[in-house]
Amino acid sequence: MTVSRRKFLKGSAAALALGMVGSPACALAAAGQEESVDRWVKGVCRYCGTGCGVLVGVRGDRAVAVKGDPDNHNAGLLCLKGAMLIPVIYAEDRITEPMIRRGGKGSPLDKASWDEALDFAAGAFRKAMDAGGPDAVAYYGSGQALTEESYLANKIWKAGFRTNNVDGNPRLCMASAVAGYLTTFGKDEPMGTYNDMDAATCFFIIGSNTSEAHPVLFRRIAQRKESSPDVKIIVADPRRTNTSRIADLHLSFVAGTDLALLNGMAHVIIREELDNPRFYSRYVNFVTNDGKPCAFEDYKAFLAEYTPEKVQEITGVPAADVIRAAKLFAESSSALSLWCMGINQRTRGVWANNLIHNLHLLTGQIGRPGASPLSLTGQPNACGGVRDTGSLAHLLPAGRMVANEKHRAEMEEFWGVPKGTIQPKMGHHTVALFEAMAKGDVKAVFIHCTNPAHTLPDLNALTKGLETAFVAQTECFMDAETLKYADVVFPAAFWCETEGVYGCTERRYALTEQAIKPMGNCRPTVRILMDFAEKAGVDPRLFPYKNAADIWEEWRTLSKGSPYDFYGMTRARLKKESGIKWPCPTEDHPGTNLRYVRGEDPLVPVNHPDRLFFYGRPDGKANIFLRPYQPPFEPADKDYPFILTTGRVIDHWHTATMTGKVPELQKAYPSAFVEINPVDAQKLGISNGDRVVLETRRDRMTFPARITDTCMPGLVFCPFFDKNKLVNRLFHHAVDNASKEPEYKICATRVYKQA
Amino acid sequence: MPPFLRPPGARSEKDMKARCVSCGLCAAVCNYACIEMTPDHIFFGGGTPKIFQRKSPCFLCMKCSAVCPTGALGNVSMEEAGMGRACLDRARCVDYRRNTGIMCWTCYERCPLKGKAIVLKNGYLPEVTERCVGCGVCEYVCPVAVITVTPARDLPGNRRGGNT
Amino acid sequence: MAIAGFLVHAEAGQSERLEAELAEIPGISTFGVHRECYIAAVAEAPGNSMEDLLHRVHGMDGVLTVYVTSMTVEDELVV
Numbered sequence: 001m002t003v004s005r006r007k008f009l010k011g012s013a014a015a016l017a018l019g020m021v022g023s024p025a026c027a028l029a030a031a032g033q034e035e036s037v038d039r040w041v042k043g044v045c046r047y048c049g050t051g052c053g054v055l056v057g058v059r060g061d062r063a064v065a066v067k068g069d070p071d072n073h074n075a076g077l078l079c080l081k082g083a084m085l086i087p088v089i090y091a092e093d094r095i096t097e098p099m100i101r102r103g104g105k106g107s108p109l110d111k112a113s114w115d116e117a118l119d120f121a122a123g124a125f126r127k128a129m130d131a132g133g134p135d136a137v138a139y140y141g142s143g144q145a146l147t148e149e150s151y152l153a154n155k156i157w158k159a160g161f162r163t164n165n166v167d168g169n170p171r172l173c174m175a176s177a178v179a180g181y182l183t184t185f186g187k188d189e190p191m192g193t194y195n196d197m198d199a200a201t202c203f204f205i206i207g208s209n210t211s212e213a214h215p216v217l218f219r220r221i222a223q224r225k226e227s228s229p230d231v232k233i234i235v236a237d238p239r240r241t242n243t244s245r246i247a248d249l250h251l252s253f254v255a256g257t258d259l260a261l262l263n264g265m266a267h268v269i270i271r272e273e274l275d276n277p278r279f280y281s282r283y284v285n286f287v288t289n290d291g292k293p294c295a296f297e298d299y300k301a302f303l304a305e306y307t308p309e310k311v312q313e314i315t316g317v318p319a320a321d322v323i324r325a326a327k328l329f330a331e332s333s334s335a336l337s338l339w340c341m342g343i344n345q346r347t348r349g350v351w352a353n354n355l356i357h358n359l360h361l362l363t364g365q366i367g368r369p370g371a372s373p374l375s376l377t378g379q380p381n382a383c384g385g386v387r388d389t390g391s392l393a394h395l396l397p398a399g400r401m402v403a404n405e406k407h408r409a410e411m412e413e414f415w416g417v418p419k420g421t422i423q424p425k426m427g428h429h430t431v432a433l434f435e436a437m438a439k440g441d442v443k444a445v446f447i448h449c450t451n452p453a454h455t456l457p458d459l460n461a462l463t464k465g466l467e468t469a470f471v472a473q474t475e476c477f478m479d480a481e482t483l484k485y486a487d488v489v490f491p492a493a494f495w496c497e498t499e500g501v502y503g504c505t506e507r508r509y510a511l512t513e514q515a516i517k518p519m520g521n522c523r524p525t526v527r528i529l530m531d532f533a534e535k536a537g538v539d540p541r542l543f544p545y546k547n548a549a550d551i552w553e554e555w556r557t558l559s560k561g562s563p564y565d566f567y568g569m570t571r572a573r574l575k576k577e578s579g580i581k582w583p584c585p586t587e588d589h590p591g592t593n594l595r596y597v598r599g600e601d602p603l604v605p606v607n608h609p610d611r612l613f614f615y616g617r618p619d620g621k622a623n624i625f626l627r628p629y630q631p632p633f634e635p636a637d638k639d640y641p642f643i644l645t646t647g648r649v650i651d652h653w654h655t656a657t658m659t660g661k662v663p664e665l666q667k668a669y670p671s672a673f674v675e676i677n678p679v680d681a682q683k684l685g686i687s688n689g690d691r692v693v694l695e696t697r698r699d700r701m702t703f704p705a706r707i708t709d710t711c712m713p714g715l716v717f718c719p720f721f722d723k724n725k726l727v728n729r730l731f732h733h734a735v736d737n738a739s740k741e742p743e744y745k746i747c748a749t750r751v752y753k754q755a
Numbered sequence: 756m757p758p759f760l761r762p763p764g765a766r767s768e769k770d771m772k773a774r775c776v777s778c779g780l781c782a783a784v785c786n787y788a789c790i791e792m793t794p795d796h797i798f799f800g801g802g803t804p805k806i807f808q809r810k811s812p813c814f815l816c817m818k819c820s821a822v823c824p825t826g827a828l829g830n831v832s833m834e835e836a837g838m839g840r841a842c843l844d845r846a847r848c849v850d851y852r853r854n855t856g857i858m859c860w861t862c863y864e865r866c867p868l869k870g871k872a873i874v875l876k877n878g879y880l881p882e883v884t885e886r887c888v889g890c891g892v893c894e895y896v897c898p899v900a901v902i903t904v905t906p907a908r909d910l911p912g913n914r915r916g917g918n919t
Numbered sequence: 920m921a922i923a924g925f926l927v928h929a930e931a932g933q934s935e936r937l938e939a940e941l942a943e944i945p946g947i948s949t950f951g952v953h954r955e956c957y958i959a960a961v962a963e964a965p966g967n968s969m970e971d972l973l974h975r976v977h978g979m980d981g982v983l984t985v986y987v988t989s990m991t992v993e994d995e996l997v998v
Binding site: 014 | 924988
Binding site: 076 | 814815817818833858860863864865867870875877878879895896
């Protein structure tokens with residue numbers, strides 16, 4: 001007997017201890033594995049409008065790692081979502097074969113060949129057009145589609161099928177920002193860039209939870225404050241989000257009352273003589289709410305009722321804080337405003353955008369490093385892909401409008417189609433499109449790279465259209481809600497399985513190069529669109545492209561001489577650099593940081609008499625609009641006494657068909673919940689984890705409660721990522737009558753514990 | 756045995772084991788099904804409640820501490836749960852590493868006492884404060900396993916739960 | 920006499936030093952540093968002082984926490 005009992009026991013104790021040294025199954029473990037990568041391919045993150053540059057590590061024929069591109073604006077930094085894109089590419093539920101629902105709606109989806117699927121879809125489109133003309137078909141696109149895809153689809157539908165029923169999910173997120181820039185400055189898109197964050201001495205963040213929606217930008221702001229503690233941050237948000245926790249001043253206003261707050265700040269600025277007459281007398285027109293010219297004195301009189309005390313009454317923000325915010329904004333050397341869906345997704349979203357611009361125009365906090373109104377874009381390519389290419393129902397490329405005869409003629413000539421090809425009437429905007437589908441006016445729709453059955457407002461009403469119309473859809477993941485309505489599914493190549501350009505918040509166009517082959521039988525969407533269009537009867541001479549690069553070449557040429565001029569961004573140059581900011585008229589132009597500024601913006605003549613030139617407007621001046629406060633469409637009332645708002649969480653992108661495939665992200669946020677303020681929770685007898693019913697005029701749903709002081713009393717919040725909890729069923733679909741963007745941020749609800 | 760925590764309001768190990776009658780009410784009432792009744796020693800009885808936080812952490816719904824009939828779990832509030840204290844390895848946390856280029860904050864985001872038990876220093880560096888009650892959610896969600904909870908029974912000087 | 924297997928989770932950079940210190944404590948044998956921060960060890964002590972011994976380990980400088988992975992207690996042991 002060589003092993004004593006004691007030795008045995010000690011040995012097994014040691015063995016057990018050693019066995020417990022477990023290893024986390026971790027997607028991040030691959031993130032830094034440089035040694036096992038053959039090559040790094042440059043690209044842009046698939047997710048948010050921050051547009052971080054990435055490098056995809058390829059080993060053999062597989063993508064194995066993602067890291068931040070040190071040469072792009074994010075300086076190598078990525079949030080967890082971007083860093084963990086590899087498991088998404090190789091998700092088990094990737095759709096890799098075309099599918100057809102042969103038996104009509106409700107029957108199962110069967111695998112099909114490409115020809116079968118394309119013929120099936122094309123046939124349905126032809127049938128629809130035979131019955132109802134060109135306007136019986138539509139295209140519903142996405143701010144996550146590549147620029148080349150959106151440009152191509154816009155051309156095919158408007159000049160090929162000859163319908164202006166081209167819209168996309170940017171209608172649901174950025175349309176108000178677009179209309180805000182257009183009405184105030186004459187042209188869409190911000191004039192500053194992320195560089196302004198490094199120069200600003202005052203940040204005014206309103207209607208944006210930057211820390212969760214644009215984490216890399218938030219970190220840039222947080223580090224700016226860390227390195228320069230005198231920098232002031234104002235966060236205006238009904239919720240006490242993580243973003244607000246770095247603020248010097250958090251303005252917690254009742255949801256929907258922010259227009260009063262913004263007018264209140266303008267009131268104080270004028271009262272305290274912090275406005276800049278030298279600036280606005282040279283650069284600004286004053287315009288009444290119904291579009292008539294007026295004068296500064298009229299603006300001042302208009303603002304007279306927005307005293308800090310009155311603003312406090314309306315918004316709940318203490319009068320002293322309104323004054324402090326106004327002074328911080330106006331007195332700082334450079335004030336940068338950032339905003340997102342809290343401002344845009346409103347029935348008064350355009351007005352809210354105008355009011356933010358007003359503050360900058362009133363004080364001259366504009367057109368200088370750090371001084372700018374910078375709208376944060378939600379999606380990675382709403383700007384470059386949809387806004388700039390004009391892929392919306394009322395637009396044509398590079399800022400043109402379908403209603404403008406000269407613009408139509410320019411596009412018809414450039415595209416080589418007969419005069420009169422493009423219809424003069426605007427097509428259906430998104431909400432109207434789905435209503436038209438329900439009515440049978442639109443009989444067939446092509447949906448690309450978006451999930452409307454999850455993301456439309458008032459889902460119970462608006463998904464009716466998906467039940468009646470023929471739906472051809474590109475989709476990568478089997479768990480997308482919209483697939484339940486699809487008649488044909490085309491498997492599109494996903495992200496770095498194809499190449500194309502994304503244009504992010506700061507006017508930066510950057511190229512994602514192809515890193516790996518498309519999985520299974522997937523094809524690049526530009527190929528799918530061209531094959532489909534040809535079979536559906538569009539003259540193939542309209543799209544003589546071999547690949548996305550050819551499309552880019554055409555779009556680049558079209559932009560020459562326009563306010564979007566990016567002629568200098570050849571494909572070769574985009575491959576070499578990590579994104580370039582337009583305007584960029586020539587190949588040796590470095591790109592533009594400060595738009596509208598003489599000496600910075602190449603579209604401003606070098607000998608222009610003034611430093612700024614708002615060349616988007618006929619007289620070169622921007623507009624201050626006298627927009628009054630108006631409450632939201634459905635405020636809280638005695639029957640439905642709470643306000644319900646929705647939004648994102650940091651670890652999920654939109655409908656989680658991608659982020660839900662990453663175990664670490666799914667683990668952090670497995671399912672939806674409702675945030676309730678502790679005071680409200682106590683009154684309702686609700687504790688953490690209890691099942692709570694939210695009941696609106698549209699529907700009723702149950703969520704587990706999360707008791708937290710993030711929401712103010714009277715406000716509850718649900719994230720919208722969970723496909724098992726489609727919170728958009730609870731919302732109405734009222735839209736801003738100028739931008740047609742729905743009010744996702746505010747509806748009225750009852751809250752009670754489930755019996 | 757994998758690392759485990761006692762439910763909120765648990766007294767010192769000695770008191771808890773003396774009072775616990777293995778009735779399992781705490782496990783039955785748990786909203787998140789994270790309490791398991793397991794034996795403390797092989798061959799020894801019906802077991803005491805444990806939360807294996809890496810499998811399923813406690814989200815501080817506090818139903819268990821309210822329902823315990825013998826006071827093995829004292830009836831306490833979220834802030835007094837007294838389960839332990841989280842400890843973050845700043846050397847390996849990705850947010851502290853200036854050159855990996857990944858930002859996380861997951862522990863902060865998911866902490867049931869968000870902004871109190873875990874705060875973000877300067878807005879972006881997670882830090883555990885003394886208000887941490889050791890529920891284990893952070894340990895559960897951390898994608899790089901660099902934050903772990905030391906159970907109350909192992910904390911020096913604090914052999915007891917939050918209940919005085 | 921009790922025999923306990925345990926893992927010491929050490930702070931970064933402290934593992935080597937801690938392992939050496941632990942090995943010096945009477946009744947403790949160590950089995951290497953793993954994943955740069957876990958020290959596998961076995962402690963042997965009378966049943967009524969095992970808890971104190973483990974608490975002492977827990978209180979050592981550089982120790983984040985101690986995971987006891989197994990514990991066996993016997994009344995008599997043939998040495």
